[in-house]
Amino acid sequence: MFTPHTESEIASMLKTVGVSRLEDLFKVVPESCRYPNLDLPAALTEMEARQELELLSEANETAHDLACFLGAGVYNHYSPAAVDAIIRRGEFMTAYTPYQPEISQGTLQAIFEYQSLIASLTGMEVCNASHYDGATACAEAAVMAFHMFRGKRSRIVLSPAVHPHYRQTIRTYLQGYPDLTITGDETGVDLQQNPSTLISSIDENTCLVLVQYPDFFGRIYELKAIMDAAHAVGALVAVSSDPVSLGLLTPPGDLGADIVTGEGQSLGLPLSFGGPYLGIFATKKEYIHKIAGRLVGETIDKDGKRAFVLTLTAREQHIRRERATSNICTNQGLMALASTVYLSLIGKSGLKQVAALSYQKAHYAFKRLTQLPGYQAWSSSPFFNEFVIKCPKPVDEINFHLLDHGILGGYDLGLTYPELKDHMLVACTEVNTRQEIDGLVNVLSEVTHE
Amino acid sequence: MNIPKELKYEKTDEWVKVDGKNATIGISDYAQEQLSDIVYVDISLSAGDKVKKGSVIATIESVKAAADVNMPVSGTVLEVNNALSDIPEKVNSDPYVTAWLVKVELDDPQEVTGLMDGAAYEKYCAERAH
Numbered sequence: 001m002f003t004p005h006t007e008s009e010i011a012s013m014l015k016t017v018g019v020s021r022l023e024d025l026f027k028v029v030p031e032s033c034r035y036p037n038l039d040l041p042a043a044l045t046e047m048e049a050r051q052e053l054e055l056l057s058e059a060n061e062t063a064h065d066l067a068c069f070l071g072a073g074v075y076n077h078y079s080p081a082a083v084d085a086i087i088r089r090g091e092f093m094t095a096y097t098p099y100q101p102e103i104s105q106g107t108l109q110a111i112f113e114y115q116s117l118i119a120s121l122t123g124m125e126v127c128n129a130s131h132y133d134g135a136t137a138c139a140e141a142a143v144m145a146f147h148m149f150r151g152k153r154s155r156i157v158l159s160p161a162v163h164p165h166y167r168q169t170i171r172t173y174l175q176g177y178p179d180l181t182i183t184g185d186e187t188g189v190d191l192q193q194n195p196s197t198l199i200s201s202i203d204e205n206t207c208l209v210l211v212q213y214p215d216f217f218g219r220i221y222e223l224k225a226i227m228d229a230a231h232a233v234g235a236l237v238a239v240s241s242d243p244v245s246l247g248l249l250t251p252p253g254d255l256g257a258d259i260v261t262g263e264g265q266s267l268g269l270p271l272s273f274g275g276p277y278l279g280i281f282a283t284k285k286e287y288i289h290k291i292a293g294r295l296v297g298e299t300i301d302k303d304g305k306r307a308f309v310l311t312l313t314a315r316e317q318h319i320r321r322e323r324a325t326s327n328i329c330t331n332q333g334l335m336a337l338a339s340t341v342y343l344s345l346i347g348k349s350g351l352k353q354v355a356a357l358s359y360q361k362a363h364y365a366f367k368r369l370t371q372l373p374g375y376q377a378w379s380s381s382p383f384f385n386e387f388v389i390k391c392p393k394p395v396d397e398i399n400f401h402l403l404d405h406g407i408l409g410g411y412d413l414g415l416t417y418p419e420l421k422d423h424m425l426v427a428c429t430e431v432n433t434r435q436e437i438d439g440l441v442n443v444l445s446e447v448t449h450e
Numbered sequence: 451m452n453i454p455k456e457l458k459y460e461k462t463d464e465w466v467k468v469d470g471k472n473a474t475i476g477i478s479d480y481a482q483e484q485l486s487d488i489v490y491v492d493i494s495l496s497a498g499d500k501v502k503k504g505s506v507i508a509t510i511e512s513v514k515a516a517a518d519v520n521m522p523v524s525g526t527v528l529e530v531n532n533a534l535s536d537i538p539e540k541v542n543s544d545p546y547v548t549a550w551l552v553k554v555e556l557d558d559p560q561e562v563t564g565l566m567d568g569a570a571y572e573k574y575c576a577e578r579a580h
Binding site: 150 | 511
C-alpha cells in the first residue's frame with residue numbers, strides 16, 4: 001500500500017486533531033459498516049491477475065478483428081505506425097498546455113501547425129487549439145453565435161441531420177439559456193427533404209444555422225442555398241464536417257461558412273472505445289475575440305528568431321478571471337498532435353486518396369446492396385462514405401447475424417430516429433477490402449432468405 | 451496620474467462627462483494603468499440601446515487581463531466609439547479624449563450626483579494604491 005506519511009507524522013497529526021488512533025476518525029460510521037467482511041477470492045499474484053485479465057480481454061471483438069461497416073461519426077481509417085511512435089516521444093509527454101506556455105516552444109509549435117493545417121483544410125482563417133470532441137466543438141459554435149448577438153437573437157436553427165449526440169450536447173451546453181429556442185430538428189420533420197427545408201425556419205431572430213456536411217446520413221447536398229438564406233438575415237452558419245471528407249469536397253469555408261467544426265478522430269486517431277477524440281473549431285478572423293479556448297500564434301523573439309506564443313485566450317479564466325466563459329484549459333493536445341502528425345505524413349495527396357478510396361468503396365457497397373432483394377436505398381442524394389439502406393428485418397437482428405460472420409454491421413438508425421426503424425447506416429473507409437464488402441453483401445442476402 | 455476635475459467617476463473606474471442631458475463615458479487613467487497594454491476593445495452596445503446603471507457595456511482586453519466596463523449611469527445610447535477596435539492603444543495614451551467609449555442621453559441627469567468628483571476619486575485611487 002502506498003502511504004505518503006511516516007508513523008511519526010501520523011502520530012503528530014492525530015495529536016493535533018485530538019484523537020488517539022486513526023480508527024477514531026471513523027467513529028461516526030456505524031460499526032457494522034466500518035470494516036465489513038468482504039467475500040473475496042484469494043489474492044492473485046501480478047502474473048496470475050494479468051493472465052486472467054488477458055483471457056477476459058480475448059473475448060472482446062474490436063474493429064481489428066472484424067470487417068467494420070460501422071461509422072456514424074467515427075471512422076475506422078488506417079493510422080500509420082509512425083503517428084503513434086512520434087506522439088509517444090518524451091518531448092511530447094506532457095500534452096497539457098501550460099500556464100507559462102512560452103517555455104514549451106515545442107508544444108506551442110505543434111498546436112500552431114495543427115491550427116494551420118485545419119484552417120487550410122476547412123477553408124477558414126483561424127482555428128483554435130481544439131476542443132474535447134466533435135460534439136463539444138459543435139456546441140461551442142452555438143454558444144459563440146448566441147453571444148455574438150449579445151442575446152438579441154434567440155433562435156438557433158438546427159438540422160435534424162446533425163449527429164444526434166451533437167444535438168444532445170448542444171442542448172446540454174445551452175440549458176442555462178432560458179430565452180434561447182433551438183428549432184428545426186423536432187420529431188416528425190421530413191428527414192428526406194432536410195436540411196434544405198430548414199430555410200423556411202430562418203428568420204431575423206436567428207443567430208445561428210447549424211448543419212452537418214456530409215450530414216449524419218452521409219449525404220452531400222446544396223449547402224450554398226442555406227448559407228445564402230442565413231446570411232441574408234445576418235445569421236451565422238456553422239457547418240460540422242468530417243475532416244477526411246474535405247480531402248474530396250469543397251471546404252465549407254470556401255462555400256461561405258462562418259464556423260466549421262468537426263470530429264478529428266478520422267485524422268489518424270484510433271476508435272479506442274469512444275475517445276479521447278478531437279474537437280475541431282475553425283472560424284473567420286473577425287470572430288477571434290468570441291471563440292472559446294486558445295490560439296497559438298507565430299512571432300519573433302528578442303534575437304529575431306521564429307517563436308510561438310499563446311496569442312489569444314479571450315474567454316479563458318486566467319485572463320477573464322471569475323467572468324470567464326470558457327474553460328478549455330486542457331485542450332486535446334495529444335490528439336491534436338496525432339492529427340497533425342497524421343496529416344503531415346500522408347500529405348495533401350494522401351488525404352485526397354483516403355477520401356477517394358472511402359468514397360469509392362462506399363459507392364461499390366451501395367451499388368451491390370441496393371441490388372439485393374429486400375434492401376432499398378433511402379435517399380437518392382449524392383453521398384460521401386456512408387449511406388442509409390432500408391432492410392427487410394430489424395437492424396439489431398441483422399447485426400447479430402453479421403457478427404457471427406466476423407462482420408460489424410452498420411448503425412441502427414431506429415435507435416435515434418424512430419421513423420427510420422429497420423434502416424441501417426453503412427460506412428466504408430479505405431480499410432474495407434472488396435472481399436469484405438462482398439462478404440457483407442452475401443450475408444445480407446442470406447438474411448432475406450431465412 | 452491624470453484625473454480631470456470636471457469629470458464624475460464611478461467606483462469601478464469609469465468616468466462620465468455631462469453635457470446637458472447627454473453624457474460621454476470612458477475609463478480612467480488609473481484603470482488603463484492597472485490594465486497595462488490594451489490590445490482589444492469590444493463595446494457591446496449599439497445606438498438606440500437602453501442601458502441601466504451597472505450593466506456591462508464593454509470588455510477591454512490587455513496583455514494581462516480582460517476587464518468589463520460597467521455603465522456608471524442609466525440612459526439611451528446615442529453613439530458608440532467603434533473606431534477604438536482598430537486603435538485600442540488609445541485607451542492607454544488618451545483615455546479621456548480619443549478613447550471615449552459611448553455617448554448616451556441620460557434617463558435622469560440627477561443620477562450623476564451620486565458619483566465621485568475629481569477630488570474624491572483621486573483620494574479613492576490613492577487609498578487603493580496601498
